[in-house]
Amino acid sequence: MSAFPRVTRRRAVTAAVVLVLIIAAAIWAVLPERADWTAQDLRITVRSGPGDDQPVDLDARFLLPAGRSGRVPAVLLAHGFGGTKDSVRSDAESLAARGYAVLTWTARGFGRSTGEIHLDSPDYEVKDAQRLLDWLAQRPEVRTDAAGDPRVGVVGGSYGGALALLLAGQDRRVDAIVPSITWNDLSRSFLPQAAETGTTGVFKKSWAGLFFGSSSGGDNPACGRFAADVCQAYLSMATTGVPDQATLDLLRKSSPATVLDRIKAPTLLIQGAVDTLFPLSEADANAKGIAAAGTPVRVAWFTGGHDGGTGPGSDQDRVKYLTIQWLDHYLNGKGAAPGDDFTWSRVAGFSALDRDLVTNGYSATAYPGVTGTGSARLDLSGAAQPIANPPNGNPGAISSLPGLGSRLTSLLSGNVASDIPGQHATFTTAPLAAAVDVAGSPTVRLRAASPTGEAVLFVKLYDVDQGDAATLSAGLVAPVRLTGLAKDLSQAQPVTVTLPAIVRQLAAGHTLRVVVATSDQAFLSPAAPATYTVAVDGQLTLPTLVGKPIASPAAIWWYVLGALILVVLLGLAVLLLVRRARRRRRVTTVTAEYADTPLVVTGLRKAYQDGFVAVEEIGFTVERGQVVGLLGPNGAGKTTTLRVLMGLTTPTAGEIHVFGHRLVPGAQILSRVGALVEGPGFLPHLTGRQNLRAYWQATGRPWADARFDEALEIAGLGASVDRKTKNYSHGMRQRLAIAQAMLGLPELLVLDEPTDGLDPPQIAEMRRVLQRYATDGRAVLVSSHLLAEVEQTCTHAVVVNKGRIVASGPVDEIVGDSPTVAIDVTDVSAATDILTGLGVRSVTPDGATGLIVDMNGTPRAEVVASLVRAGVGVDRVVPRRRLEDAFLALVGDNSRGSGDR
Amino acid sequence: MTVGSAVGYRPSRTLPIRAEIRRQASRRRTQLALGFMVLLPLIILLAFEFGGGGDDDDRNRGTAFSSLVDLATSGGLNFALFCLAVSAGFLLVVVFALFAGDTVASEASWGSLRYLLAIPVPRARLLAVKLVVALAYSFVALFLLAGTGLLVGTLRYGWHPLGSTIAAQIPPGQGVLRLLGILAYLAVVLLVVAGLAFLLSVLTDAALGAVGGAVLLWILSSILDQITALGSIRNALPTHYSDAWMGLLSTPIQTEDLAKGAISAIVYAVVFWGSAFFRFTRKDVTS
Structure with missing residues (x-):
């Protein structure tokens, strides 16, 4: 025997499939x-500066669509602050794949430039970009509108958007732009002022410092x-919180607000609602400014x-789609003109899979x-409250955590924001009767009194649910610097505070809470301690x-x-x-000649998949x-034959007919066959009676046909029939199994080793039962290795050896008259x-007094008489009609079964 | 026309569903599994009652998912939801695998399978009845768990809206619908386990092997799903969408992943069951 599994066709096919996979x-x-x-990748040297004479070496990458035919429009793709050309790599690649020549570069002062x-000074960064337009115009791959005028769009976020x-x-050579999450006025972004007053705003120290x-x-x-x-501008602004004129000029110069009226390129403005640096109002200002010049704008x-x-993901897809649509139309002439309809998104809930919003x-x-x-409009209630400004803004309230990554969840389901007791005043609305879909800047009228005549305040709007969990939407706050305040609240003039624009559904039952605080860690608040009094008007x-x-x-x-279910x-x-x-x-289909014969087996052969042949060829008839x-x-092929007979196994060749019906697995004719094959099989947790009942129920046949009592009598289990079968002895199970096979008195009874486990009286009883059973035209097939x-x-007997029939016929005939006699x-x-x-x-001695005599035709009577x-006394004369002799004679001395072949 | 079968025998009447239900109902493992579904919410309730409720102040309020824990005692609906949430990952998987994986393999190991086939119960019918009954028991277990949770939760904590921290509270009437939706989705997703266990049940005679194998493969799939480096391959994993029922908690409900999850589950289940039928109707039953 080889230690390796045999190579069969099935195994070979499986192995081949696995290998291919x-x-x-x-x-x-x-x-x-x-x-x-x-x-x-390339390096482009451009000359810029006020006099166009300062060379700077830009680290750039130029991408072209692979299947390009002819000249293609170009896209100048700019990165955000602190990034490099690699920050926009995937965007560049997807734009190039869409059919654009894409030029990305690392802005001056970053990375390897x-x-x-x-x-983003007009004299430096903007001029760099103009020189890149020149460079693009010279490229043979890039479509041009005129000599030196490439067909080009400019795309960028934040620093790149501006x-x-x-x-x-x-x-004017720029044909379309898609600026996203960028500013309109840099001084307003870093020194926001939410109150309707000309006073300079509050320095947004955390974002400024981060940059x-x-x-x-x-x-x-x-x-x-x-x-x-x-550098100087930052240092001075961060020290005092109040910018000098030079700083304001510098910030102003870097602000798109100054050039909006000159923008002729159709503009797609994309702005984020979760942005404490450049809130939605910045894009709003840009949109209004550009639209005022008559240029198409979409937001x-x-x-x-x-x-x-x-x-x-859904937002990313939408933004990507809008961008491509914009560029395709205005650069490539593909697709209808994008409308000026406005799209936005609102948090709907959690995604269970990415654990995000x-x-x-x-x-x-x-x-x-x-x-x-x-x-x-919602009424706010709450009395005027005194609030203290902490020295140097410490401890300070927390609204957002700039630069700490992008966990939308923490910002929009609100666990970050916190206020310091004594430093904030609270005004609340009644619970909302119905949900309110807010999109834009809420406003509130604020009155404040300060002993110094000045106050820096932070106004925030909390969404408070029924469980009193408050959410500061997107961490947005409205910083307010008020001057010329009265010392007493009764004389204070109300001022309108415009809160940052939010997009949020305020659910029914929630209350809104307006909080006026004196400090915020994201901003620079006055160093001197003071106590203000604040109230809201209405x-x-x-x-x-x-x-x-x-x-x-x-x-x-x-x-x-739906389609899938339909198909299934x-x-x-x-x-x-x-x-x-x-x-x-x-x-x-019925074979007429066998129609009245309980069982006809012809030419049966069963070879297993591993090549073992259990049955070579077997054919016999049961009348x-x-x-x-x-x-x-053992191993002669008896059980395999019975397995095929019960439809458990499909034969390799040959046929079995039961009452003329060809027997295949599950053939209905099997319902006329009762069987015990390979030992009993019972549900161990049921009693004997319940098992028989469960079996008969599974046949689906009428209860009366079962002949239940007769079967139980044959089983002869007495009171044990109501014990669970798992407690049965082997013999009890065997008897129950025979009873089960006889349920309904099937016309053909097939029993595999029925006397296995029975004691001698039970065996004798079983013999009588079987002989009696075969009357009334029924038939019984018994397999056994016990000759007696x-x-x-x-x-009748069918003798099988090594998968073949050795002899078959009436038992008497097979046994014959044995020629020997024991005397x-x-x-x-x-x-x-x-x-x-x-x-x-021949005469062979057998023990002290016995002789085995091969008579050779001599009558027994004559032998005894002689x-x-x-004068020889004869004690006993026994004709040796033992099947054992016949059996051994038929199968030969070799007692090894076919299993050993 | 001679059909030739015994009087009263009709293939379509063999192994009636009622008989199979009774066969399985008498088994201790069925009784224990269903009993545990009733017991679990009671155990959880006792744990909430006696397990020191005073530490709420120390605990940070976490994500919306830990909020399921925080909100579990806020009403019957939330309690039932909590019971489902803690069971969905493993307990229900085992229960589904148990009912579907044990059904054929245990008959084979008792030796009673060959007697059913010799009745003869047509093989396809045998499998179909076994499958239908196994699924029915699985669904009953699922609904028992949720139903008991809802009942004891409501008795103890009252009939209140279904709460979650991100979405608005869901009024009780609609909350029940959401809960039913969650149950339906869980039932569909767990069809994968049922399918796999059933296939293994047909392939092996060892009931434990079929049940354990299905649970093991499910866990393996869950582990692979945790490895984000696998990228989009994970979408094809049978467990990838197993948590998508949480989309039913937000307002409006997130249905995209539910649909994808249902598609994935049905495809897997059909493949597994198809293979089981293909194999069983052709194999030699030797046990």
């Missing part, structure tokens, strides 16, 4: 992804790679930004600005906006699901019909009234002489 997976994993673009940071706006304002700190390298430890004037909001990141998209026909299309105004939900691609999946059901129906038709055809014994040594049993029980005599030697004289074939005549 593994190879396919390996190839798929190893093969490089076929890129739709080609990229080239030289130069200093001038904060560059897009400023470049479009400075250079200033993100520049590394350079010779000056204080300034990094910032240009001296920018989209998404749930993300400098605090919120790129937002959920999910947003729903909405659209409105026109951009409503940050004032909404409607408004809701109402909170919420801008509302109701949009049309953008059809989510989710609907497609439901259709797919249809497939099932077809399968059932086919099966039914096939079965109907099968059951009707009505017969008890047929299937006799053979077959000889005593069966009318016990008083005088062995005398008897031997006499018998030899009679002409028998012995007696000669």
